[in-house]
Amino acid sequence: MRLLTALLILLMSHIVTANELFKKADVSRGKALVEQNCISCHASSFGGNGSEIYTREFRKIKSASGLITQVRNCSTMLDIKWFEEDEINVAAYLNQSYYKFE
């Protein structure tokens, strides 16, 4: 029983870091996908080259896993069906360039 409790605590305290999530990501593929699909809409709603949305003061994303979720939401809105691998490639690129979660 004590072992089970210890295991549970260990599991709950395990926070998945960006480094782990993006370990196998292909950042240059992520960059290409963002350039093809994601810039024009952000640029028309938020101005500039579309990247201000990632660096705005009240940006929504607070963690690497939140970033992956948002990438999924936005790509679903576009009706492009990305494999999870590409969602991660894109999130890894955005993280490396803008968010810098560790």
Ligand code: HEC
């Ligand atoms: C049809 C328009 C549209 C397209 C296309 C689009 N987005 Fe978005 N995106 C938005 C809007 C609007 C928000 C802001 C949502 C909010 O503030 O609640 C947003 C927010 C985001 C954010 C969070 C920014 C923050 O606050 O930190 C990320 C990350 C993101 N989009 C990624 C992507 C990616 C990756 C793609 C390409 C697959 C993409 N978006 C395509 C409209 C779009």
